[in-house]
Amino acid sequence: MTSMEPTGPRLLTVNAGRPEAVAYTDAPGGTTGIDKRPVDGPVRISDPGPKGTGGSGVAGDTVCDLRHHGGSDQAVYAFAREELDGWERELGRPLANGAFGENLTTRGVDVSGALIGERWRIGPDLVLEVTSGRIPCRTFAGHVDEPRWVKRFTRAAAPGAYLRVIEPGTVRAGDAIGIVHRPDHGVTVEREFLAATTRRDLLPGLLAAGEALHPESLRAAREYVAKYAADS
Numbered sequence: 001m002t003s004m005e006p007t008g009p010r011l012l013t014v015n016a017g018r019p020e021a022v023a024y025t026d027a028p029g030g031t032t033g034i035d036k037r038p039v040d041g042p043v044r045i046s047d048p049g050p051k052g053t054g055g056s057g058v059a060g061d062t063v064c065d066l067r068h069h070g071g072s073d074q075a076v077y078a079f080a081r082e083e084l085d086g087w088e089r090e091l092g093r094p095l096a097n098g099a100f101g102e103n104l105t106t107r108g109v110d111v112s113g114a115l116i117g118e119r120w121r122i123g124p125d126l127v128l129e130v131t132s133g134r135i136p137c138r139t140f141a142g143h144v145d146e147p148r149w150v151k152r153f154t155r156a157a158a159p160g161a162y163l164r165v166i167e168p169g170t171v172r173a174g175d176a177i178g179i180v181h182r183p184d185h186g187v188t189v190e191r192e193f194l195a196a197t198t199r200r201d202l203l204p205g206l207l208a209a210g211e212a213l214h215p216e217s218l219r220a221a222r223e224y225v226a227k228y229a230a231d232s
Helices: 081-091 138-144 149-156 189-196 200-212 215-231
Strands: 010-016 043-045 076-080 104-107 119-122 126-133 161-167 169-171 177-181
Touching: 076 081, 081 104, 126 169, 126 189, 126 200, 138 149, 189 200, 189 215, 200 215
Parallel strands: 076 104
Antiparallel strands: 010 104, 043 169, 076 161, 119 126, 119 177, 126 161
């Protein structure tokens, strides 16, 4: 009898990075943990604490620049294997799981189409909540080492998703991913990303996602609405 590949949305790998000194980051100390590699065995994921003091929610993973990365609302970064496959074709080179600095490489999940506040259960215990898309930065561009990378990644508008930890748990490659809560507001990760980057006019619509939205995006939306209300 032949074994069959698991069907349905799956966690392909859990990826973690160690500090590495590089020339392309402006992080304190000149180090980054963006070079993430698949981890063998079960991995604990929990709330790392507030931004500025809390790093990654993934045990064994390092966040070097606490000014911009890590913390409760960016505890975990997920990216779809399907999107990596698309970039492989465009760039003409292989991209391993973790190549974009993601903690979770998924299959069968529309990560950038996920709704803000959507909750995923991975494995028996872990529950995560989608908060925002990932904004490309200098360190990401240097890591990928492709011309005009920030503009190209932004134009694609498929940024992957940051998630907060609702219920901690231990996961491993192959675990099923189930959507256990899906809001009805229609604010997707892609829409939040566009509002934060190239379509500021979309900011008011983000308010429909409420407190589930990443606090920085929520603040930007409120400030935009207040500014234009005052000008009208």
